[in-house]
Each structure stands twice: as C-alpha cells, then as structure tokens.
Amino acid sequence: MFNIVSKLRFIALFSLLFIMSACSDSDDFNPYVVTDVQVVSDKTTFPANDSQLLEATAIYSGGTTTDASSHNSIWTSNDESIAIVNAEGVVKGVSHGTTLINANYNGVIGSISITITEVLLVTIEVQPPVKNIPLGLHMKYQAVGIYSDNSKHILDHDSDIHWDSSDVSVATIDNETAIAKTLKVGETIITVAFQGIEGNATLYVTDEALVSLTISPVSDTSIPAGYPLSFTAEARYTDDSNIDVTDDVEWHTTEYTFLNTTDDQGTFLAIAPGNSDVTATLGLKTSNVIPVTVTHGILESVVIEAPKTSYANGYGGNLIANGSFSGDSQEDIAEADNVHWTSTDTSVGTISSDGYFKATGEGLTTITLNTDEGFSDTEDFTVTPAVPSGVHVVKPADLFISPGESRQYFVKQIMSDDTSEFIANALVGWYLNDGDDANYNDSAYIDASGLLHNQLDSGEEGTLKLSVQAYINGISNQDETFSYIGAVKTLQTDNEETDEHLSFVGPLTYEDSWLVGMKYSIYDEYTEDGVSGPSGIEFIRLNHGSAKNVCKDLVYNKHVDYRLPTYDELAVLWDKYAENSGTPYELYTEQNWSVGVPFWTSTPGEETAEGDKTFQIIDLGTGIDQLPAVNTKYYVSCVRDNDF
Numbered sequence: 001m002f003n004i005v006s007k008l009r010f011i012a013l014f015s016l017l018f019i020m021s022a023c024s025d026s027d028d029f030n031p032y033v034v035t036d037v038q039v040v041s042d043k044t045t046f047p048a049n050d051s052q053l054l055e056a057t058a059i060y061s062g063g064t065t066t067d068a069s070s071h072n073s074i075w076t077s078n079d080e081s082i083a084i085v086n087a088e089g090v091v092k093g094v095s096h097g098t099t100l101i102n103a104n105y106n107g108v109i110g111s112i113s114i115t116i117t118e119v120l121l122v123t124i125e126v127q128p129p130v131k132n133i134p135l136g137l138h139m140k141y142q143a144v145g146i147y148s149d150n151s152k153h154i155l156d157h158d159s160d161i162h163w164d165s166s167d168v169s170v171a172t173i174d175n176e177t178a179i180a181k182t183l184k185v186g187e188t189i190i191t192v193a194f195q196g197i198e199g200n201a202t203l204y205v206t207d208e209a210l211v212s213l214t215i216s217p218v219s220d221t222s223i224p225a226g227y228p229l230s231f232t233a234e235a236r237y238t239d240d241s242n243i244d245v246t247d248d249v250e251w252h253t254t255e256y257t258f259l260n261t262t263d264d265q266g267t268f269l270a271i272a273p274g275n276s277d278v279t280a281t282l283g284l285k286t287s288n289v290i291p292v293t294v295t296h297g298i299l300e301s302v303v304i305e306a307p308k309t310s311y312a313n314g315y316g317g318n319l320i321a322n323g324s325f326s327g328d329s330q331e332d333i334a335e336a337d338n339v340h341w342t343s344t345d346t347s348v349g350t351i352s353s354d355g356y357f358k359a360t361g362e363g364l365t366t367i368t369l370n371t372d373e374g375f376s377d378t379e380d381f382t383v384t385p386a387v388p389s390g391v392h393v394v395k396p397a398d399l400f401i402s403p404g405e406s407r408q409y410f411v412k413q414i415m416s417d418d419t420s421e422f423i424a425n426a427l428v429g430w431y432l433n434d435g436d437d438a439n440y441n442d443s444a445y446i447d448a449s450g451l452l453h454n455q456l457d458s459g460e461e462g463t464l465k466l467s468v469q470a471y472i473n474g475i476s477n478q479d480e481t482f483s484y485i486g487a488v489k490t491l492q493t494d495n496e497e498t499d500e501h502l503s504f505v506g507p508l509t510y511e512d513s514w515l516v517g518m519k520y521s522i523y524d525e526y527t528e529d530g531v532s533g534p535s536g537i538e539f540i541r542l543n544h545g546s547a548k549n550v551c552k553d554l555v556y557n558k559h560v561d562y563r564l565p566t567y568d569e570l571a572v573l574w575d576k577y578a579e580n581s582g583t584p585y586e587l588y589t590e591q592n593w594s595v596g597v598p599f600w601t602s603t604p605g606e607e608t609a610e611g612d613k614t615f616q617i618i619d620l621g622t623g624i625d626q627l628p629a630v631n632t633k634y635y636v637s638c639v640r641d642n643d644f
Contacts, residue, residue: 047093047120048096050092050145051092052154054090058108072105079097079099126190132204135182139182145194182205214287223293225329229267230266231268251268252279273296303321311383317422348364386416533594541635543631563639595620600635602615
C-alpha cells in the first residue's frame with residue numbers, strides 16, 4: 001500500500017514539474033503571431049435578398065487583438081448559391097439554406113454559419129424613429145426589416161434600398177450611407193423604401209448652440225508604427241445635452257508623416273516614429289489637444305546583410321541587421337539593445353555587439369543574429385590566408401572639379417586572393433603627382449581624408465591632370481589614378497524670349513575627352529595660340545555624332561543633364577558676351593572663352609545635293625555663321641537648363 005501511494009505522489013510531483021517547465025518555456029513565445037480569427041454577426045439568420053455586415057477580429061498569441069474586418073481579410077462563401085459575400089464582409093442571401101462564410105486574415109481562417117430563410121418582408125422600422133439634433137450635425141439612420149416569421153434584420157447594406165427626406169432644405173440624406181445632413185432649423189420626414197415597403201422617421205433640427213467639444217482616445221496614445229488609433233468626439237450644447245459627434249467633426253493631425261487620418265470617423269494610422277497632436281473641429285469650435293507618440297513598428301522579421309562573406313585574416317566589416325517592422329518600414333537594428341550576435345567559432349571570426357565582423361583565423365564560422373522578439377538569421381563567413389598585395393584608389397563618379405569644388409577619394413586594399421577590403425581613409429597616406437608631402441601646390445591639394453580640392457581661379461580655363469597616389473604600409477596604387485581640375489569654362493545666359501536659364505561649358509580639351517569615355521572615338525585637336533583662346537591648350541574637334549554623344553554622357557559639377565545646344569541657344573551666348581559682332585574673338589578676350597574653331601549645334605541644316613543630313617554651326621569668334629556642315633570636325637560646347 002505504501003509503495004502505491006509513493007508512486008502516486010511521485011507521478012503527481014513529476015506532472016507538476018512538467019507543467020511548471022512548460023509554463024516557463026511559454027515566456028519565449030512570439031506575442032505577435034495570429035492564432036485565431038473570430039467572425040461575428042448581429043444576425044446569423046435572415047431572408048434571401050437581405051444583407052448583413054460581418055465583423056472579424058484577429059487574436060494574437062500575446063492576447064492582443066486587431067480588426068480583421070472589411071478589406072483586412074479575404075472573404076469567401078462555401079456555397080454561393082445560398083449566400084455571397086463581398087470584399088467588405090457584407091453577406092447577402094441568395095436562396096434558402098445554410099453555408100459557412102470565411103474570413104482569411106494572414107493565413108488564419110475564421111468562419112461563421114449563416115442561414116438564409118424564405119420568409120417575406122412585412123414592415124420596415126427606421127431607427128431612430130424620432131430625433132432632435134442641433135443644426136450642423138449629421139444623423140446616421142438604419143432600416144430594420146420585420147419579416148413574416150417575426151425576425152428583424154438590418155437592411156442598410158442592400159443596394160436596392162432608397163432613402164429620402166421630405167424637406168431637403170432642412171436636411172438631406174445620402175442614399176449610400178443613410179446619413180442625414182442638417183441644413184437649417186425645422187422638421188423633416190426621413191423615408192426608406194425597400195421591396196415596395198416603406199418606413200419613416202421624424203427629424204427635428206434645433207438651434208441649440210455648441211458650448212464645448214471634447215475628444216478622447218479609445219486606447220493608449222503611444223502606438224507602434226503601422227497600427228490604427230481611434231478617437232471619439234463629444235459635443236456639449238446649451239440645453240446641457242452631450243452628443244457623440246465622432247462622425248460629424250473634422251479630424252486633424254499636426255504631423256502627417258507620423259500620424260495620418262484613415263477615415264472621417266476618428267481613426268488614424270501610425271506611419272513612422274515621431275510625435276503628433278490630434279484635434280477636432282466642429283463649426284468654429286476646436287477641441288482639446290491629444291498628444292500622440294508613434295513608436296517604432298513591431299518587429300516582424302530580421303535578415304543579415306553582409307557586403308561580403310569572405311575576408312582575409314585580420315580584416316573585417318560591418319554587418320547590417322535589416323529589421324522589417326509593422327507599417328512596411330525597414331531599419332538597420334545591428335546596434336539595438338534587443339539584438340544579440342554570436343559566432344560559432346571565435347578562432348575564425350568574432351562579432352561585436354554592434355555587428356562588426358573581425359576575421360581572426362583561417363576557416364569557416366557562422367554568425368547568428370537573435371532578437372528578444374524571437375526572430376533570427378544566420379550567415380556563413382570564410383576567412384582566407386590572403387595577404388595585402390596592392391592598393392586601388394576608388395575615384396568619384398564626377399572627375400571634373402571646378403574652381404572651389406572638391407571630390408572625395410577612397411581606397412581599397414587588394415589581397416593576394418584577388419579580394420579587396422575598404423580601408424579607413426585615416427590609415428592612408430595621400431599624395432599628388434609632384435610628391436609634395438604637404439600635398440599643396442598652386443592648383444590643388446589633397447587632405448588627410450582623401451578630399452581633393454581645386455584651388456584654381458574661376459576665370460581659368462582648361463584641364464589640369466593630377467596623379468592621385470595612396471600609400472598603405474608602404475604599398476601604393478600601381479594603377480594610375482588621375483584627377484582633372486579646372487575642367488572647362490562655364491558661362492550662363494538668360495534667354496528673355498524663351499525664359500530659359502542656360503549654363504554652357506566651353507570646348508572640351510584633349511584631357512577632358514578621356515574623362516567622358518572618348519578613348520576610342522575619332523577626334524583631332526586644335527591648339528589655341530593665345531589669340532582666340534588660352535595659349536598652348538589642346539581642344540578636341542569632333543564630328544556631329546561624337547559631339548552629340550559627348551554631351552549626353554557628360555558629368556560636370558555633379559550634373560548629368562547636358563546636351564548639345566540648339567542654334568538659337570548659342571546665338572544667345574554670342575549676343576550676351578560679344579555684342580560687337582564685328583570685333584574678332586571678343587568672347588575670348590572678354591570672357592576667356594575658346595573660340596578658335598566654330599561650334600556644333602543640334603539644329604538641322606539643309607540637306608546636301610546628295611541627300612546627306614547637315615547641322616548648323618556658329619563661329620563664336622567672329623560672329624554668327626549659319627553655314628551648315630556635313631561631317632567636318634568642330635568644337636563642342638554642352639548646355640543644360642540651369643536653376644540659378
């Protein structure tokens with residue numbers, strides 16, 4: 001007997017420990033997973049041709065709920081010969097019988113049984129039957145059908161119902177929403193008609209004055225991004241009545257980027273983290289102010305994003321923890337307190353608390369990211385025995401540096417396995433081609449951060465070619481990295497006739513041609529002699545096709561929208577800077593513009609006798625020349641619409 005009792009006690013104790021253990025493990029569950037969807041309806045039995053609005057509520061594992069009605073769910077009927085349902089959850093009877101109506105919310109399905117009867121509509125009641133409301137408010141009506149079996153069903157969702165007001169000067173009623181809008185003090189009869197049956201109600205519009213307007217939040221005013229927040233509004237009148245005017249007021253928010261309205265019924269949607277004030281107005285009356293704080297959305301997933309997954313020993317890089325939040329927002333949460341990094345083999349690679357991976361030895365390791373919310377991701381990293389073998393200078397996209405401008409350079413360490421690692425600029429020694437340790441000359445200098453500065457005067461024309469050298473632990477870049485400063489002369493014009501603001505860049509030099517990818521184009525040079533342009537500078541002359549492509553591909557002063565100018569646009573340039581057209585080369589002598597050769601335009605000329613296409617040119621040295629050209633080579637000036 002003693003043994004049996006002891007065994008029973010042992011079993012009971014073991015069961016208790018098991019239950020306690022299970023309860024302890026439950027602390028790790030994800031509270032933001034939908035576990036159930038509940039569908040409810042005021043009526044589950046109603047006749048054919050009648051309609052009923054269904055409501056669905058999604059229940060999360062953490063006990064919170066959210067509205068899953070209307071378009072938030074996918075609605076279906078098991079038997080559409082008995083009842084159909086639309087995207088808003090309105091079910092309509094078709095014929096006698098019973099069927100299931102389903103709401104699918106994020107893959108979780110809830111259902112409700114709906115029975116359709118064959119009884120007949122007898123009368124219609126309008127709710128409320130009598131109502132007194134102050135002028136300026138709206139009134140929402142409902143039509144309740146009473147059937148031969150004494151059942152009652154709301155008819156408001158049926159498209160065949162018709163609403164009317166006996167005195168539209170006192171109040172009108174919208175046939176779709178059944179909302180009456182008051183217009184003046186008086187009395188009117190609200191009528192509804194359906195299937196040949198009518199019902200009516202009396203509406204009295206009074207002249208009571210609005211005393212105060214108060215709004216209140218339905219829940220906590222601190223809400224995650226992506227979630228709704230609802231308010232109610234109550235008005236107090238001179239007869240001491242308090243009326244719910246949530247649907248009558250105009251709702252406002254101070255920061256629409258953080259919090260925005262979703263309807264006219266006091267519901268707002270949290271957009272992004274921030275603060276916003278909510279108010280409401282009714283006529284000339286403004287409500288109290290409710291401050292709302294939008295927090296970061298609820299984390300829904302996380303993914304590791306690595307710029308590379310193979311590192312040489314001793315090198316590393318920052319990893320990104322791309323968190324996806326409610327409200328369709330994404331954010332790097334690598335350094336967040338709720339994020340935890342681990343490495344399966346710290347002898348191969350370590351990971352810091354802020355997501356920096358450091359290669360420590362040859363081999364393979366797996367980096368894992370875990371969040372307090374239960375989300376995780378992994379990424380495999382390989383560490384190679386590679387050693388530094390070279391240096392590569394990464395050039396900016398826009399190599400033209402105009403006077404007073406600067407451009408940023410970066411450096412990659414080339415490894416023996418042909419991989420590369422970005423190196424912090426602070427660890428790099430920077431030099432220009434003259435070898436000056438201070439990196440200064442009369443034209444340009446490069447500072448310790450790899451920023452190259454153009455010190456030329458704004459009036460100087462032509463391109464200065466400089467070699468940029470970077471050193472890391474005695475190793476420098478073997479590939480020549482050139483920077484081009486000074487670039488080309490820029491002129492700006494205002495065309496009063498067309499109201500155009502134009503910015504021209506002068507003819508491109510031989511050095512410029514390499515910058516714009518003309519290494520394989522056919523061109524020749526014209527060296528200015530100091531009479532029509534800056535002495536000794538070689539400018540390229542191109543055929544029309546090459547000239548057009550150069551302007552299309554040009555990146556200058558961080559702009560990419562250059563094109564070949566029209567004849568009229570170049571004419572404006574001449575008119576502005578060389579008004580005495582009979583004076584040779586005035587545009588050069590006054591504005592330092594190179595004009596020793598005519599310029600191409602995009603304006604077509606007359607076809608040749610052989611039927612070849614031509615384009616007009618302009619000689620900006622001696623005046624306007626309208627002679628068309630065929631395939632001769634001329635200077636190129638590019639233009640863009642300026643926003644100065």
